[in-house]
Amino acid sequence: MPDAALLAALRTVNDPELHRDLVSLGMIERAERVGGVADVKVNLTTPACPLKATIEADVRRAVMNVEGVEDVRVEFGSQVRMPSTPPLPGVKHVVAIGSGKGGVGKSSVAANVAAALARDGAAVGLLDADVYGPSVAHMMGASAERVTATEERKMRPIERHGLKFLSMANLMPAGQALVWRGPMLHSAVNQFLKDAAWGNLDYLIVDLPPGTGDVQLSLAQTVTISGAVIVTTPQEVALIDASRAIDMFKKASVPILGVVENMSYFVAPDTGRVYDIFGRGGAVRLGGYPILGEIPLDMEVRQDADAGTPAVLSHPESPASLALTSVARNLAGRLSVQALETLPMV
Numbered sequence: 001m002p003d004a005a006l007l008a009a010l011r012t013v014n015d016p017e018l019h020r021d022l023v024s025l026g027m028i029e030r031a032e033r034v035g036g037v038a039d040v041k042v043n044l045t046t047p048a049c050p051l052k053a054t055i056e057a058d059v060r061r062a063v064m065n066v067e068g069v070e071d072v073r074v075e076f077g078s079q080v081r082m083p084s085t086p087p088l089p090g091v092k093h094v095v096a097i098g099s100g101k102g103g104v105g106k107s108s109v110a111a112n113v114a115a116a117l118a119r120d121g122a123a124v125g126l127l128d129a130d131v132y133g134p135s136v137a138h139m140m141g142a143s144a145e146r147v148t149a150t151e152e153r154k155m156r157p158i159e160r161h162g163l164k165f166l167s168m169a170n171l172m173p174a175g176q177a178l179v180w181r182g183p184m185l186h187s188a189v190n191q192f193l194k195d196a197a198w199g200n201l202d203y204l205i206v207d208l209p210p211g212t213g214d215v216q217l218s219l220a221q222t223v224t225i226s227g228a229v230i231v232t233t234p235q236e237v238a239l240i241d242a243s244r245a246i247d248m249f250k251k252a253s254v255p256i257l258g259v260v261e262n263m264s265y266f267v268a269p270d271t272g273r274v275y276d277i278f279g280r281g282g283a284v285r286l287g288g289y290p291i292l293g294e295i296p297l298d299m300e301v302r303q304d305a306d307a308g309t310p311a312v313l314s315h316p317e318s319p320a321s322l323a324l325t326s327v328a329r330n331l332a333g334r335l336s337v338q339a340l341e342t343l344p345m346v
């Protein structure tokens, strides 16, 4: 039985992003007392919660104010909330990572965000839908792997670095170019989504080709996408194309979850001096979308990708990795806020 006085105290603690109290959000799994020690278990709406430390401090403060409480133990669990209808059976969120221009680091962001979410404890899939230039397999250190079939004759995603992924690169002989037209691309995207044994996933991250084309439309027509993340570099020429990509998603009724400014700045390793090579902060001009993060230019991002392990796992403390981790958590936070709109009151 939960302790009434503890619950009353916890009703005064709001989730800082969801702006509702933890009890009415159904986040308190346990609130008990053993002698003077309060034992509280909070179920976060994502294991990649960006504000876990704040919630813990707020819970402690509120519970310590309850009469008779001398100490408090806070445990965290998590359960990712999903929209009222899942996009695919067993999959809670499909998130598209798009860009206007090629080469801005979209695949790097997709691979690192997926790896960071998985490291935080989420069940993550990564679909390389950049069929013309699939690079996810390379970045995951698995370009030589071949996709096999399950007993139900579904594609079995490859497992690496704590997540599952599928890429055209693992279906075709290495180095071959893909010359497909719209209908074939549509059926490939469809199969990657529906004829693959993804299992239960909190987040399926989809790395799209750059620009505004058939693959993007096919994805939007095949599943309900929770939202899109737009990756851009800060300079004007990239921003013009990024706003076209935003416009396309809006026309396809896909919400924009936020923008990532990649190659935002460079910190010289020898002097520590910061250079805004492409004009840091340019992404703000895209029109008020949340900036999920600014990622510096960092040699390790490229070196780690070429060595087959995302930088957030190889060099988790580097400035670029910390920025990428915070993009992943901000994204997870945005999805929780969005899912709340369909949450019943408790």
Ligand SMILES: Nc1ncnc2c1ncn2[C@@H]1O[C@H](COP(=O)(O)OP(=O)(O)OP(=O)(O)O)[C@@H](O)[C@H]1O
Pocket: 099, 101, 102, 103, 104, 105, 106, 107, 108, 109, 130, 133, 135, 209, 210, 262, 263, 295, 296, 297, 298, 299, 300, 301, 302, 303, 305, 306, 320
């Ligand atoms: N922040 C960064 N610092 C250093 N190198 C980076 C950074 N982000 C990406 N890169 C490197 O830039 C190159 C292009 O990145 P990536 O392949 O992720 O771009 P992309 O936008 O997906 O490209 P395309 O659209 O052509 O597939 C890669 O070599 C990658 O390692």
